Amino acid sequence: MSKKKLVFSGVQPTGNLHLGNYLGALKNFVSLQKEMECIYCVVDLHAITTLQRPSVLQSNVLETVASFISTGLDPNKSIIFNQSSVPGHTQLAWILNCVSRIGWLNRMTQFKDKAGSDKEKASVGLYIYPNLMAADILLYKATHVPVGADQKQHLELSRDIAQKFNNDFNCKDFFPIPEPLIPKNVSRVMSLRDGTKKMSKSEESDFSRINLKDNADEILKKVKKAKSDSEPIPENLSNLEKKPEALNLINIYAELTKKSLDAALSEVAGKEYSFLKTKLSDALITEIVPIGKEIKRLLNDKAHLMQILKKGKEKANIIAEENLKNIREKVGLI
Ligand code: AQP
Numbered sequence: 001m002s003k004k005k006l007v008f009s010g011v012q013p014t015g016n017l018h019l020g021n022y023l024g025a026l027k028n029f030v031s032l033q034k035e036m037e038c039i040y041c042v043v044d045l046h047a048i049t050t051l052q053r054p055s056v057l058q059s060n061v062l063e064t065v066a067s068f069i070s071t072g073l074d075p076n077k078s079i080i081f082n083q084s085s086v087p088g089h090t091q092l093a094w095i096l097n098c099v100s101r102i103g104w105l106n107r108m109t110q111f112k113d114k115a116g117s118d119k120e121k122a123s124v125g126l127y128i129y130p131n132l133m134a135a136d137i138l139l140y141k142a143t144h145v146p147v148g149a150d151q152k153q154h155l156e157l158s159r160d161i162a163q164k165f166n167n168d169f170n171c172k173d174f175f176p177i178p179e180p181l182i183p184k185n186v187s188r189v190m191s192l193r194d195g196t197k198k199m200s201k202s203e204e205s206d207f208s209r210i211n212l213k214d215n216a217d218e219i220l221k222k223v224k225k226a227k228s229d230s231e232p233i234p235e236n237l238s239n240l241e242k243k244p245e246a247l248n249l250i251n252i253y254a255e256l257t258k259k260s261l262d263a264a265l266s267e268v269a270g271k272e273y274s275f276l277k278t279k280l281s282d283a284l285i286t287e288i289v290p291i292g293k294e295i296k297r298l299l300n301d302k303a304h305l306m307q308i309l310k311k312g313k314e315k316a317n318i319i320a321e322e323n324l325k326n327i328r329e330k331v332g333l334i
Pocket of ligand 1: 022
């Protein structure tokens with residue numbers, strides 16, 4: 001068995017990337033590219049599990065690539081491409097649809113959340129989305145997958161599918177069992193309007209999130225309007241845990257300023273939330289505004305972004321084709 005470490009992760013081109021995507025995933029992507037071979041994919045086939053306007057989808061794919069590069073991914077170090085350009089993803093997904101179990105998919109909470117109350121009307125793609133995610137990872141025999149906490153359940157399913165494939169086809173260790181890499185403190189960045197919901201692209205209110213393309217003014221306004229608390233900031237973490245919005249703001253502040261949660265809390269304890277919000281806005285503006293400017297600059301040269309995707313597709317396809325050949329053999333496909 002190859003013991004080589006390989007990182008794979010994907011981001012959906014479903015609109016503005018936000019602070020949750022950045023702290024939960026992209027920052028980790030960038031630090032991993034220094035240590036391991038990394039493959040980062042714009043998962044356009046996942047995006048179409050809900051209806052996308054074709055022209056909007058195309059520009060969102062390029063904007064996601066621009067966001068990858070602006071946050072520090074280097075296309076000469078990491079393979080960057082879009083999922084639909086490598087046919088192996090859907091070919092393996094079909095094989096894994098036949099390995100995965102309906103009972104496993106029925107337990108996926110994200111389907112329940114995204115499908116809403118009328119599940120009969122959700123696309124079949126949305127339901128089997130986790131099998132495609134398993135195919136994305138296993139196609140490259142990835143060993144490590146950096147994701148936010150919301151993807152933990154899907155990753156566990158990928159692990160179960162890998163294990164079952166190895167058992168069913170009597171090929172112990174054929175697929176490595178992929179390890180999730182979930183950041184400790186910011187695994188789930190919460191909405192600025194409701195501390196019990198994750199920050200998300202699809203949330204209607206733009207005030208619920210900090211977008212990577214927000215300017216300083218927008219960041220200031222959003223942080224100012226962020227839900228907090230009427231009482232002063234508590235002295236200890238146990239009191240803070242009962243206040244999800246306040247905890248979220250301090251968590252983000254701690255992460256951006258590279259402080260422990262305790263150290264960040266002691267800096268602002270006993271003060272009004274406006275004190276924390278000023279510090280938080282400063283930290284966000286310092287980190288996010290340059291990224292947004294770079295995204296906008298890169299979007300002026302779409303040919304360059306297309307070239308990154310083309311180069312990435314060629315590299316990804318070589319690995320995918322080689323692995324797919326072995327997978328087909330294991331299954332008995334001629
Ligand atoms: N709020 C979050 N906190 C931490 N990590 C997050 N991620 C997403 N939201 C948060 C992580 O970002 C990576 C890319 O996610 P995605 O865009 O592919 O899909 P998603 O998780 O469905 O993101 P959104 O923003 O919630 O999109 P919509 O609204 O379109 O569904 C993943 O690693 C994810 O964990």
